[in-house]
Amino acid sequence: MPPQPEDNKITVHLDRLLAERQMTLTELAARVDVTPVNLSILKNGRARAIRFSTLGALCEALGCSPGDLLGYG
Secondary structure (H helix, E strand, O other): OOOOHHHOOEEEOHHHHHHHOOOOHHHHHHHHOOOHHHHHHHHOOOOOOOOHHHHHHHHHHHOOOHHHHEEEO
16 A cells, blocks of 8 residues: 555655745745745655755755755654
């Protein structure tokens, strides 16, 4: 049986990073060329996958590393 969404142990720290950088989700979406809806899905932990190119673009725009954006546990 595939894992259920509530079993996902990957955490997304997008809210914290946006607050620290005083940036809105809409502004970040424009910078990385991703729709605000898709970023919201990621932010709320409902994304099932993320492309490395998107992860790289997010890290570049936020000035962080993947480990700052994603956690486990």
